[in-house]
Amino acid sequence: MKKTLKIVVLAKQVPDTRNVGKDAMKADGTVNRAALPAIFNPEDLNALEQALTLKDMCPGSTVEVLTMGPPRAADVIRDAMFRGADGGVLLTDRKFAGSDTLATSYALSRAIRKMNPDIIVAGRQAIDGDTAQVGPQVAEKLGLPQVTYAEQILSVDEGQIVIKRRLERGVEVVSCPLPMVMTVNASAPECRPQHAKLVMKYKHAKTISEIQALQEDYYTSLRDARPYLNITEWSVADVDADDQQLGLTGSPTKVKKIENVVFQAKEAKKLTGSDADINELMQELIASHTLG
Amino acid sequence: MRTEMNNIFVYCEIENGAVADVSLELLTKGRELADKLGCKLEALAIGHGLQGIEKKLAAYGADTVWVADAADLAPFRTLPHAAIICGIFKEEKPQIALFGATSVGRDLAPRVSSALHSGLTADCTSLEIGDHTENKTGKEYKDLLYQIRPAFGGNIIATIINPDHRPQMATVREGVMKMQEAAKPGAGEVKTVDYKKYLKDTDLAVKIIEREMEERKVNIKGASVVVAGGYGMGSKENFGMLYELASVLGGEVGASRAAVDAGFAEHARQVGQTGVTVRPKLYIACGISGQIQHTAGMDQSAMIISINNDEAAPINKIADYAIVGDVMTVIPKMIKSYKQNSK
Known part of the structure; x- marks a missing residue:
């Protein structure tokens, strides 16, 4: 008998590090997220797909997205709902600002405890930090086993999940008891696209702060009439988190110094692609025993 | 009373x-x-069939x-290894703990750092010892581990410290640090770990059903010539020309992250912060712009030639020779010229 699962996907809205401008960093060395285009972290989309696949395998299961970030991070929850997630939670509070991976994991673990899922699915890592630390750290904070670099879920039943993992130089199939945390690799299937019907259904999904900011009774009444449009918003107090473990105070790692990348100019010898230039270069490389 | 040694620990990965x-x-x-800190270096060997590993x-x-x-304890599983490491660290109180930034280390180290509430910096490209003065309080710290890594898509270099928590933990990718036998070998004194006292039954709950490890097929780390292609190569087909040049010169083909992401080459060929670090005699960068993420993995090459139609490409700032031109016409000329001149 397959049971229905309660699945939580950890997703992060990240600055698109491929398009970084001059004002991307603040004086304290933290990222000025406001100055950058924000996207759904790519591997978190792979994670969402795995969660939706699990839901397909076990009908009646629910997929909720948990994200921590500024109010605009609600975008990733809406995006996920357009692709098949049932809803989500935005964890937002100024007290989270400046959190390193450990403080972030602590905050997320507090919210996850409240959501009480069977399976937590996260992307392997986020493109703004590339640390791959939050998945395993969340697992540890919750006292749950972890399966990292998941590529495919082979089966789930009787409180066990069987997962294929992609390692640097190989593949491993492991079984893990539920509840558990898994992180998903970019080599896993891409996320299904937004579905027109779901976009129609959820386009007015909003957090309470978003509705208050709009100051329109329309949305308030809509929310009352259609509770599924409600994106949950939690603060530090809502998840009963300890201030001392959050933000800069709760982060063991500190940024001592940030240097913008300035290449040390070395005098490169400029060559054209002409036959003569290339020929001279190759002769030089052979003569200096760099080649051959 | 036991004295706290505050030494440096290295977690050693062991396969077969x-x-x-x-x-x-x-x-x-x-x-x-x-040696700089005047402390001991201690290795952790967790696995099976480890007799003689200390040598x-x-x-x-x-x-x-x-x-x-x-x-x-073999093959590697997260929970038992993490429990044993945490147990030893709680008793030994190391000041520094280093892990490889591998499938194993990047899975294990965060678990350990969370359990010990110690800071962890991923994928460091340099580790140094230095002091620190806290701006607000004026408190001074001596001999901290500076954990240096590119961040934010390689647009910045960050120096991270863990002033108040121990151990100071870092992961480092393969090939970033030099591998060299010590001038004076260590004593290699074996301490047999009574590991069972650290394990709970649930630590063994994850079971490995199947495992297939491939031999390393691509060895760009050991190549004396690396011909690397970037996104500027345009397609997987165009990468074929790089294999030809590499084969003629007796080298291997590398790739930038952008080229790997675009599917032009497999991940094992990726050079840079999230790939392999290489130090060949000659590095030929073809259609590579030269983001720090990439150059961090190749700037120690003895000689660098760049081929790029953009004269202002950052790669030209670290290149010895900058060929400004179209890779698709330059590479065949190099192949032809080498064949003629090397006879």
Whole structure:
């Protein structure tokens, strides 16, 4: 008998590090997220797909997205709902600002405890930090086993999940008891696209702060009439988190110094692609025993 | 009363009884740091069939080798290894703990850092010892580990410190640090770990059903010539020309992250912060712009030639020769010229 699962996907809205401008960093060395285009972290989309696949395998299961970030991070929850997630939670509070991976994991673990899922699915890592630390750290904070670099879920039943993992130089199939945390690799299937019907259904999904900011009774009444449009918003107090473990105070790692990348100019010898230039270069490389 | 040694620990990855290169590289670096700090270098060997492993680890400078040897401990599984490491660290209180930034280390180190509430910096490209003064309080810290890494898509270089929590933890990719036997080998004193006292039954709940490890097919790390292509190569088909040049010059093909992401080459060929670090005699960068993420993995090459139609490409700032031109016409000329001149 397959049971229905309660699945939580950890997703992060990240600055698109491929398009970084001059004002991307603040004086304290933290990222000025406001100055950058924000996207759904790519591997978190792979994670969402795995969660939706699990839901397909076990009908009646629910997929909720948990994200921590500024109010605009609600975008990733809406995006996920357009692709098949049932809803989500935005964890937002100024007290989270400046959190390193450990403080972030602590905050997320507090919210996850409240959501009480069977399976937590996260992307392997986020493109703004590339640390791959939050998945395993969340697992540890919750006292749950972890399966990292998941590529495919082979089966789930009787409180066990069987997962294929992609390692640097190989593949491993492991079984893990539920509840558990898994992180998903970019080599896993891409996320299904937004579905027109779901976009129609959820386009007015909003957090309470978003509705208050709009100051329109329309949305308030809509929310009352259609509770599924409600994106949950939690603060530090809502998840009963300890201030001392959050933000800069709760982060063991500190940024001592940030240097913008300035290449040390070395005098490169400029060559054209002409036959003569290339020929001279190759002769030089052979003569200096760099080649051959 | 036991004294707290505050030494440097290196977690050693072992596959089929052989120590991974990355672990020997970390021991080499750890030895240097230990000498600077005047402390000991200790190696953790957790696995099965580890008899005699201390000899290899001592050659790379390990003063002490902690050995936990049991069938349950190999192949690597997160929870038992994490529990044993946490148990040892709680008793030994290391000041620094280093892990490879590998499938194993990047899975294990965050678990350990969370359990010990110690800071962890991923994928460091440099580790140094230095002091720190806290701006607000004026409090001074001596001999911290500076954990240096590119961040934010490689647009910045960050120096991270963990002033108040121990151990100071870092992961480092394979090939970033040099691997060198110690001038004076360590004592390699074996300490057999009574590992069972650290394990709970639930630590063994994840079971490995199947495991297929491939031999390393691509060895760009050991190549004396690396011909690397970037996104500017345009397609996987165009990469074919790089294989031809590499084969003529007796080298290997590397790739930038952008080229790997675009599917032009497999990940094993990726050079840079999230790939392999190489130090060949000659590095030929073809259609590579030269983001720091990439250059961090190749700027120690003895000679760098760039081929790029953009004269202002950052790669030209670190290149010895900058060929401004179209890769698709330049590479065949190089092949032809080499064949003619090397006869």
